[in-house]
Amino acid sequence: MHTHTQSAPGPAAAAAERTRRSRGFTLIELMLSVAILAVMVLMLTSVLSNMQNVVARSQAQVEEFEDARLAFESMARKLSQATLNSYWGYVYDNPTAANPTPKYYSRLSDLHYVQDGVKNLMPNATGNGHGVFFQALLGDTDSSTTMGASIAGMSDLLNCWGYYVDYGTDLTRRPTFMRTGMPLQLNPERKRFRLMEFRQPADVSILFDPTFNIGAKTAKNDIYRWFRGPYKNGTGTTAEYSVPLADNILALVIVPYIYVTTGGTSTANSVTDTRKKQSYEYDTRLYQWRPSNSAQDVLSSKNQPPAMLELTLIATDEKSYDRLVQREGAAGAETKIRDVFKGLLTTATNFAPDLNKPLENKTYEIDTIETRLNALDVHYKVFTTTVTLRASKWITEREKL
Template identity: 30%
Template structure:
């Protein structure tokens, strides 16, 4: 039989075994490639989901740091009369010379335990961590938002509660249970309201100016914000020069611009000795820096944890042995809290930033 002109002499085809081996290798290669692509896809999806989960928290953190950096006191210098404890001379017919020349301000800056600052029914469980209240030139009014230099009061805290007040009206027709969560809230009254110098109002407590209309002027900024920690500090170089720790101005996280040493909420502790030397400390001064730390949970973890605590706020800081009452233990307290959350399989992320307060007016006499 004559060989086909299209097949070279001595050539042969693949055997069945060779074909099966080739197909097996090709299948294994495809499985490896598909597995690698799926792993990359799941990784990208996981990163995207995590970014989306904490996007609201990240935006809230940026809002706090941006607004806090604009805090102001607008201090000024004036005569101080020891007899009246103010810049007004004592009453009577006798002319009294001023005792000193010191700083004054009608504005206030406060940080500290949220349960203490908010007062009322606030507890460490329902309002964990810290809160801050201050004034800044944000320009919000009842009529318009274009007055950028107009002063506004601002405040931030964590509160526990349900979402009944934040729900759209149409949800009332559906049997959807309310959700109990920790939330970051913002106190944001218009410039016409809630300022320490409002009208002729005389407040008996240095926190009353924001307590008196706290609820109607408060809005929710973000859900599942577990903790807010605020640590007023001085710059490292200044602390080293003064031979003090950076957090010496607020060793227990409490800072009140009305106070000389921030140990108690006293309104006036100015002392003037016989030589006329004044001890005013940090009174009517902003802290140069504030270390802001925020802990946020993802919704899946928060929903699972909510099944445990129900409608009552858990005192998780006590469980985690992380009270955040001593500024020298800031990092240790945060590490204990993160370890506790990990043991409970709660997915969290920590935001932290050192915010310089650009309107702080410190000099060598303050140290």
């Protein structure tokens, strides 16, 4: 019987075994590990870079349109304060007689609210869209004048106010030293579309001047003098009391909604609802310079502000507009932007869907505007809100005596 026994390995074999077990990774394994790690680092870097770009773009967009947003909010807030301080008073059959005979009650006011295409309100304006002028208790005064210094701080003073878009240079608003020479070379002239705010100090207004008497005027140009000028000193224009609120505002669109009463012969058995006005024009003194005893737009707007306004502000960012200028030149960029609104903004019901009606199956003008802006490859933003005028009345009928 033979028994086989396995002898213990010798010193050399044991050392070889230990070397084999402790040799680690091969060169190929190390290269593969490094490659995998590099790919992971690249992927992580790409993800982080994309996140940073998204955050940067979002922040840039907020900053780019911050001025437009703040201007839009300020305009909406002040428009909501527009007032006419309307009251019911007699309309006489023979107002010039010694003892005039009362005919009926009617809304009367010493104030004025007017909106329309900017060129209809201000023939010298060069902006797109619409303008609006009104009165509100904003308490703005000119402290540099004797009267202004004495009434400064009276926050409930009535001011004539307004908004419109204009196109022009920024040189006239620069300090003198920045208009020529090296400062001008370092900061070239910028011609832009801007949202302008008409701020007329209370002590400059001619609205309550005895020689003005807005209620007795029958010509449109005479009625509009309170915001067009000349003012108390016999000089002055709208531009003199206007300041830019935001640059690169391509257009301001103001859609009026009115109260319409139907279905009855008196307030008790009739229905009053809010409808979008067909025309952008809304003038509370239309009855003075376009008189008519039956036209609905004359009677419904007589000394009564709109029920509601739908405000739309179309803005672009400075980089996009500057890129357009580099590509087309200043005059060419201006023309391209004007062409965006060419043939549009004449009928209010075509601009956007009526808030009180079902959506119609048609292309609205706001869609056309966005298509044209996209074709110009400009980055833009559309701000839209509705403003209810606190001073608007529900009473629309003419009350008989």
